[in-house]
Amino acid sequence: MSFTSAAFILFAVLTLLIYYTVPKRGQWIVLLISSFLFYLSAGGWYLPFILVTILSTWLCALGIRRRDRLDEDYLAAHKADMTKEERKAFKNNAKKKKRPYLVGGLVFNFAILGVLKYTGFVLSGVNDLLAIFGSKGVTVPSLILPLGISYYIFRSTAYLIDVYWGKTEAEGNIAKYALFISFFPAVLQGPISRHKDLAPQFFTPHNAEWSNLSEGGLRVLWGFFKKVVIADTAMIAVKAIVASPDTMTGMYVLLLIILYSAVIYGDFTGGIDVTIGLARMMGLRLAENFDHPFASRSTQEYWNRWHITMGSYFTDYVFNPLSISAPMKKLSKWSKDKLGRGVGMRLPVYLATLITWFLTGLWHGASWNFIVWGLLNGAVILISRELSPLYAKFHKKFPSLKDRAAYGGFCAVRTFFLMGTIRILDCYRDVPVTFMAFGSVFYDFASWGDLAGGKLLQSLGLELWQCIAIALGTLVVFLVSHRSKTRPVLTEISERPWLFACSCAVLILVILIFGCYGIGFDAGDFIYQTQF
Amino acid sequence: MNEIIDILTELHDDVDFTTETGLVENGILNSLDIVAIISEIDDRFDVQIPAEEILPENFDSAEALWALVQRLDEA
Numbered sequence A: 001m002s003f004t005s006a007a008f009i010l011f012a013v014l015t016l017l018i019y020y021t022v023p024k025r026g027q028w029i030v031l032l033i034s035s036f037l038f039y040l041s042a043g044g045w046y047l048p049f050i051l052v053t054i055l056s057t058w059l060c061a062l063g064i065r066r067r068d069r070l071d072e073d074y075l076a077a078h079k080a081d082m083t084k085e086e087r088k089a090f091k092n093n094a095k096k097k098k099r100p101y102l103v104g105g106l107v108f109n110f111a112i113l114g115v116l117k118y119t120g121f122v123l124s125g126v127n128d129l130l131a132i133f134g135s136k137g138v139t140v141p142s143l144i145l146p147l148g149i150s151y152y153i154f155r156s157t158a159y160l161i162d163v164y165w166g167k168t169e170a171e172g173n174i175a176k177y178a179l180f181i182s183f184f185p186a187v188l189q190g191p192i193s194r195h196k197d198l199a200p201q202f203f204t205p206h207n208a209e210w211s212n213l214s215e216g217g218l219r220v221l222w223g224f225f226k227k228v229v230i231a232d233t234a235m236i237a238v239k240a241i242v243a244s245p246d247t248m249t250g251m252y253v254l255l256l257i258i259l260y261s262a263v264i265y266g267d268f269t270g271g272i273d274v275t276i277g278l279a280r281m282m283g284l285r286l287a288e289n290f291d292h293p294f295a296s297r298s299t300q301e302y303w304n305r306w307h308i309t310m311g312s313y314f315t316d317y318v319f320n321p322l323s324i325s326a327p328m329k330k331l332s333k334w335s336k337d338k339l340g341r342g343v344g345m346r347l348p349v350y351l352a353t354l355i356t357w358f359l360t361g362l363w364h365g366a367s368w369n370f371i372v373w374g375l376l377n378g379a380v381i382l383i384s385r386e387l388s389p390l391y392a393k394f395h396k397k398f399p400s401l402k403d404r405a406a407y408g409g410f411c412a413v414r415t416f417f418l419m420g421t422i423r424i425l426d427c428y429r430d431v432p433v434t435f436m437a438f439g440s441v442f443y444d445f446a447s448w449g450d451l452a453g454g455k456l457l458q459s460l461g462l463e464l465w466q467c468i469a470i471a472l473g474t475l476v477v478f479l480v481s482h483r484s485k486t487r488p489v490l491t492e493i494s495e496r497p498w499l500f501a502c503s504c505a506v507l508i509l510v511i512l513i514f515g516c517y518g519i520g521f522d523a524g525d526f527i528y529q530t531q532f
Numbered sequence B: 001m002n003e004i005i006d007i008l009t010e011l012h013d014d015v016d017f018t019t020e021t022g023l024v025e026n027g028i029l030n031s032l033d034i035v036a037i038i039s040e041i042d043d044r045f046d047v048q049i050p051a052e053e054i055l056p057e058n059f060d061s062a063e064a065l066w067a068l069v070q071r072l073d074e075a
Helices: A006-021 A024-041 A044-081 A084-132 A149-165 A174-182 A195-202 A210-243 A251-281 A299-305 A308-323 A326-339 A341-364 A368-397 A405-426 A431-442 A446-453 A456-460 A464-483 A489-494 A497-514 A527-531 B002-011 B031-045 B062-074
Strands: none
Touching: A006 A024, A024 A044, A024 A174, A024 A195, A044 A084, A044 A149, A044 A174, A084 A149, A149 A174, A149 A195, A149 A308, A174 A195, A210 A251, A210 A456, A210 A464, A210 A489, A210 A497, A251 A405, A251 A431, A251 A446, A251 A464, A299 A308, A299 A368, A299 A405, A308 A341, A308 B031, A326 A341, A326 B031, A341 A368, A341 B031, A368 A405, A368 A431, A405 A431, A446 A456, A464 A489, A464 A497, A489 A497, B002 B031, B002 B062, B031 B062
16 A cells, blocks of 8 residues: 555545544554554565564563563662672673573564565575586575565664663553554654654544644645655656666766656655654654755765664664674774774774664665665765865865855755765666766766757656656755755644645645656655565 | 863864863764773773763763763762
């Protein structure tokens, strides 16, 4: 059931009606039933997998809670008789005792994700190697990949780690926990909300407040607009360019960088707008996943503003523990002694950065394209960090430049193209084709002739009105995004009844007239909903 | 507290750590610095800062960092 389908809209409206009709204490049960119906609609075979994840992480978290309570009770009774060293030793020992629950839950669930998502990739790699030596390859099984598995496994493992760290309370009621994991607007593409932030909201009563309904509803429409008017229309041209990597080179690859940025922005932020807007209509506030990413002046800043909840997952649960782990500390000490203080300080952090980005790439998809994508992002961040003393010297020499809008604009455009270039690894069938296509930007100047010759639209498979829709749509999104830096424009609009009504009407009309959907057109699924 | 300021000053001698309260928020400390600080605190105070304590509020000022060390040392 795609977010942009009539079935989903009907499903969401019915859920909202029932949600606000039943007694308040039963609202979360309505959401739980809706979430499982939504998940079932994708296919009955997916259900056992999400249920196994829910059950296993719930049980492990309860195991941690039981150990915590035993140790807290003991400490409360004996604290006065213990020395500081004894208390420290007791706490360390207590951590060790609850660790098997954490490790067991993590290994079990990541093993499920690993087997289902990466078996084909690994075996194909093995077959490629065997083929070099003339051996017969192994059969690559076709395994099912439950929808949203990457997201719900991240949400559940984050919960488990947070319970272990004492950052959230373990949930005693499995049905309540199941809602946190399976909440239908967010189950397929996030945001990866943390348990302590989201779960309590499910179980507090919510009245049908106009401010929530209007702002949430407007945000849902805004998300549909970005998806079906900008992303799906631009996707037609992206598919045309990617389908002919041998002929659509040079200028077309530059166009691809721009167009695919529009696609991924409209698709992903549009999908998240629908998710956050729908949750808001229920009186729930989900974590924001984007903060004007294309205004970023550096790669690091971009990753603090794009897919924020995924970034914070990898920072909190992978990068931080890894960079201060015992092996990294040993590596740091060894390299400080052998290679000097500078290298010793950098080595563990840089290694942890590359490992984290390797895993980020792998999480995005089981292919070399995503692994290279991840490693390139990590490499760019590290190179930028190494160059930071040079930047500092430059800004010392030209102190007024940093605050100039033109310089800020230059940095934002540079970051946009850098990120856009790495991002086209999503598009092409493999890494060599991507690099060859990008390389053609620097030698295939003949392709620029298509701009003057009027062949462009035909090559891209677009009508003129579709180009205008993409351009105007992008301009509107840019203006709204820019204006929202101080206060969200959608909030301002929803506070003025006439403006709200007009905006809804205009958005619906634009979606109906210019959107890519309907008979004869297969509206694309959300990229992040099908890929993960 | 002075020892914490010494550790921080070794990393950035151009910052007044007695008054600065936005070390992470203002981008003065990066992940490289934070790992170095954790390593130094381990060496000098025999206090291990766990991953769950790597939060901006614990590293935003020398005072916050000192409070964290004391809390972890107190156990």
